Amino acid sequence: MSQIFYRQAVRDALREEMRRDERVFLLGLDIGRFGGTYKATQGLWEEFGDERVRDTPLSEAAIAGAAVGAALTGMRPVAEIMYMDFITIALDQIANQAAKLRYMSGGQARIPVVFRTQEGAGRSSAAQHAQSLEAWVAHIPGLKVALPATPYDVKGLLKTAIRDDAPVVFIEHKLLYGVKGEVPDEEYLIPFGHARVCRQGTDLTIVALSRMVWKALEAAEVLAAEGIQVEVIDPRTVVPLDLATILASVRKTGRLLITHEAYTGFGVGAEIASQVVEQAWQTLRKPPRRVCGRNVPIPFAPVMENYVIPQVSDLVEAAKELMR
Amino acid sequence: MSQIFYRQAVRDALREEMRRDERVFLLGLDIGRFGGTYKATQGLWEEFGDERVRDTPLSEAAIAGAAVGAALTGMRPVAEIMYMDFITIALDQIANQAAKLRYMSGGQARIPVVFRTQEGAGRSSAAQHAQSLEAWVAHIPGLKVALPATPYDVKGLLKTAIRDDAPVVFIEHKLLYGVKGEVPDEEYLIPFGHARVCRQGTDLTIVALSRMVWKALEAAEVLAAEGIQVEVIDPRTVVPLDLATILASVRKTGRLLITHEAYTGFGVGAEIASQVVEQAWQTLRKPPRRVCGRNVPIPFAPVMENYVIPQVSDLVEAAKELMR
Amino acid sequence: MSVTPQSSPAALAALPRNLLERLYRTMVRIRLFEQKALELFLAGELPGFLHSCLGQEAVAAGVCAALREDDYITSTHRGHGHVLAKGLAMDRMMAELYGKTTGYCKGKGGSMHIADFSCGVLGANGIVAAGLPIATGAALSAQMRRSGQVVAAFFGDGATSQGAFHEAVNLAAVWKLPVVYVCENNHYAVSTPLERQMRIASVSERAAAYGIPGITVDGNDVVAVYQAAGDLIERARRGEGPALLECRTYRWLGHYVGDPATYRPPEELAWWKSRDPLLIFERRLLQEADFSEQELALVRREASDELEAAVDFARRSPAPRPEDALEDVWP
Amino acid sequence: MSVTPQSSPAALAALPRNLLERLYRTMVRIRLFEQKALELFLAGELPGFLHSCLGQEAVAAGVCAALREDDYITSTHRGHGHVLAKGLAMDRMMAELYGKTTGYCKGKGGSMHIADFSCGVLGANGIVAAGLPIATGAALSAQMRRSGQVVAAFFGDGATSQGAFHEAVNLAAVWKLPVVYVCENNHYAVSTPLERQMRIASVSERAAAYGIPGITVDGNDVVAVYQAAGDLIERARRGEGPALLECRTYRWLGHYVGDPATYRPPEELAWWKSRDPLLIFERRLLQEADFSEQELALVRREASDELEAAVDFARRSPAPRPEDALEDVWP
């Protein structure tokens, strides 16, 4: 076990997979010598060179499309979209090509491509650099979607993503790169569709995505001090979604709170809530509650930005209401 | 009152608004002399000419962006995206620009633009010409989203959309263009955020979008014959959403079924279900049920295509289960 | 822009006999297949819609004859010719048009999505220009695997207005990838004529923006197409990078079957029909090479036998079950 | 590609005195504003991130001086210079960088989104190249309203690899819209040098793809920029259509403040710094026009007074309330 940063865990996963399989390569903006905007690919260009760590022109559609074409013909590309907000430009290749080529070809195509990106607010990056858009890609059949919250998870899930023969949208969080955590020294993989129970509890279930896992854990601390035992679950992948683990928890607690940074409206939380309601109707004591991003663009000034994404205090307050 | 086709109602709305306000103009692919792929703009080029009915090169990003720029500077463009599937290419201008420019500029910008498009399966158009992607745009704060189901609604809502100072994504349905219905001869507008109760009933509420409204009404007929009284509600706009009308119905019936053609997972139905559960927990007798598109790309062969989008029989069956 | 003139009799005569026969056979197969598809569609036998490439046969035939078997192509909504030329069989294609389980895509793709990875056909595409970035990626893969493969990306004149065209070609130019971008300039994108799509006379002028060769050829002259494509493909194979090849041609029918194409002057269509690529080549094979009428008739008969068997195969093939729709999403 | 050489002494001397002063004042204002913003950012006073345009002042100053007051611009992430040159006030800009309610965007936009529709500033943009289609649309609007307005769209070299660049410029060319696309070629997109972005020597070569003029000028020579921009802007105003103007320049700092820019050779930076656009112009105003050192000092003092007052204004302005975040979504 070592304590490493999330960004290092990303890099280690990439490095290990590139060493293991020469078909794996990276392409994206400024991922080479520059090491990526959040330094998650630092050091890889030095080891693997221009050929396998490829800086591209500023062309997200071509980055994504070239990755699809390479994946169709025997390579295993990891394409980086610098900010998830820019996925707008690459979305045709992701949602209309990568997601559908296997199906449209009657099962012929294998498309082992990973679209790595990062999302999230909290750096005063304003409306076009802070969105969390996982709902867009989760909606499209044929795409898997991962949102790792810890160094351990990001490494294990990224390695799995690279070995998967389906296209994966792999969503990191810009404020997690500097988070440290324990990561085994030996190799490990984390299968998709397995939620992590981050904290056990009996009174209330919080399902949290990405950085909200950390805030949920903080809220659970606060609530524990007031005698409320919260179970915190991180689905880790939303497609496939490990509903079973969430249901097992809700059957125990009878109360569900869902939290993500993405806009509340038409977000992933609505799907999770709907599925839980469909499956655990009898055991729910209260309607599931969503504490998610407000339905406004992300503002620049920190005081407003903090207001539009959920904070620990919002979770604590909502949890208490659910307990009433 | 006249009986006119849905496509005529679209055209009449455009014509009336273009006559009323010379700032209104159209741009898109083959909307001029060709009259549009579904002939919804036929005759407008003859009346308004090249200047106001503008055929563009094959450039959806520029179509959308030019519309945004024109809207920012005093015009009221109606930009057509031929198939909603192609919105992938225009999405940056719609979701990152049109939706956010007002907010990012601290309320300065007015962006009176309408993005007209059409969605839906049922013509063996396969995976890239049959998707219903309203969830994508509904998720983005700053965009209004309309999905008219009848000639009456499409005319009244389109006129409202054109007069709205916010960007509107206006989603027609390719199989509705040939549907006929009553439309008043005198001018009328339909405000956004007002659902239509298409049929009254006491046992079960069906909330249906776009073409599914028609199938829901058929299902209601079938169910009525078996003694089940269904209330059918068409929200008409999903942003803003008229939750009050849906809640009033659910408080009466205690049972909710939601149906749309879009993929079930992470679709609009999840949001509607979640909001109803949050607000009408006490009166719901059963968990809301979604009868929506299956989570697979749209296949070509009719027998498979019919299977992946909801049919009347699926609604009838689900309704009966809910009544048990 | 450099323009290759219509090929000379000497150029034709210099080509190997079996290549000439192959070019002819391919064009005949495309012509017959498209005529039959049209007929079946009008008879209501085929679901969906149909984009006919009648009149454009020489481009597909010329380009694909210059490719190796393991080379790749990406195709378009108007793609039957491309994939037939690359070697696909009529029976499984026809079955796909019928939406049958024996089709190349098991009835899931239909006319607009025919693919056969084993033949290097990376797929027709319903999104205009979306095949170009994919072609760029396949070329990248070929370069990285040092496989010596080349990619030919087919697309229309309209597609060159798409951002994806620009990004894909630029990326290939920067990385010197082995790909030839083949524009079938049929002078219209649906109803929109060339001069309302761009303010230049030739699509190949766009090559200047990427620092790559741009060549325009007579797309109804299969020999000229073959030679220009061959030069650019071999150049790409040598590692000298991508190129843009514009083939000037014309679609005989409307954008899709059912479009009366009233936006085109009748004399324009008549002029192009007088330059029927298949008839021109047939005449030249008789006059400039030593083909006999009998030989050509045999090729036509073989193609028509293949076609008849294909329709029969397609009709007799089983339709998918509804639940088959749930398969093939995930690997 | 045509290249305008560095402007001659005669060219400079031929310009009206008040124009020369305006060009100088604008460049000084940009220089001082950017230096101060850098200082405040490093001191931790400004949230978010900062893209400095130090070293690129001549482009914004030269282009905007050739615009009418009611003309439009679209700007970029590196946009402080553009909007200052178009006439925005330092105080409300600085307040925006501080995220205060008195900022141009009430603290909702920040450095990357400064807009003032009343001054024709249609917005800086966080999405590279997204301003270009918007500029095309504003030009369409100007054409349809017959307002005589022209649009200048600023963007970087990197932006020309975006599909949006291609689609926007092509559309404007087809419709002959009154817009000048101004590429600030500072030779890098973040860490990626020009030769890894495109296989051509000059961005202006891309104009050939659209059938419009493409001009390259020395972007550190404000007179050359002013004259080239003026010609193209007046051409556009006369209804002769769009053009692409490439201004060759260099950013002195990293991509954003905090980027040490180790990917650039130090001698390259040194060379460009020796060609400081402000110093060059200052020297020429003294030598080639009849400006005195005192006059220039006065301009500098006025700018620095404006700046000081601006910082003061920004600091003293009220911060938004959290709930203000909920306003301004809907009209």
Ligand SMILES: Cc1ncc(C[n+]2csc(CCOP(=O)(O)OP(=O)(O)O)c2C)c(N)n1
């Ligand atoms: C991105 C996108 N926009 C629009 C369409 C609708 N569409 C299909 S084919 C076509 C015209 C294509 O023109 P061109 O590229 O010249 O090919 P051609 O049909 O002439 O062979 C259009 C507009 C589409 N399929 N994809």
Ligand SMILES: Cc1ncc(C[n+]2csc(CCOP(=O)(O)OP(=O)(O)O)c2C)c(N)n1
């Ligand atoms: C679509 C998009 N991709 C990537 C980015 C991240 N990004 C911001 S600025 C920039 C480089 C822009 O280069 P250039 O256009 O040359 O402008 P410069 O920064 O040199 O002024 C990048 C990659 C972005 N903002 N938008």
Ligand SMILES: [Mg+2]
């Ligand atoms: Mg064409």
Ligand SMILES: [Mg+2]
């Ligand atoms: Mg640059």
